[in-house]
Amino acid sequence: MPLYDFRCAECGLFDASMPMSEVGPSTACPSCGQHAPRAITAPRLGRGASTAMRVHDATARTASDPGVVSGALPGGPRRSSRPVSTDPRHRLLPRP
Template sequence: MPTYEYRCPDCADFDLVFEMKTVPDSVSCPSCPGTARRRMSAPRISSAGSAAFRLIDSTKRSAHEPTVVNSPGPGQRSGAAQKYTSNPLHKKLPRP
């Protein structure tokens, strides 16, 4: 359901969620006994900007253009003696 903005003349703006067919032009203010009128703005239907949308967006973007890093991430050791596997059975494999 879309989010609509309301403005109380004595308080700050606030947002309320209504169905499109039931959105009232004015509501009672939640923080004072006054009446808040609906602000003329586009109803926010899209989920753009939400945490879920940002996660999906960054996942899609990294599929085509991986993020460039300047250092290994935490938990990754740097240096020449990097261990590739921790499986003890791999020690029995022939070495090049």
């Protein structure tokens, strides 16, 4: 359900969660019960704490601040897992 902001003259700003079909230009303040008109605020479009948002932010950050490698990879040099052929005819094959 959407979250709407209302401003009470006595209590100040408060949030109210209600269906879009039931929201009006004003509502009663939960603290004092006075008429509180709806406040105009910026929309809350995303969930900043979600896992998807954190991954998106981390991915975007690598474009401007890439990690710098300062040494060799752990585990030493990597060896190919494929066996090397000793057949001289294989040297004549086209290479990709």
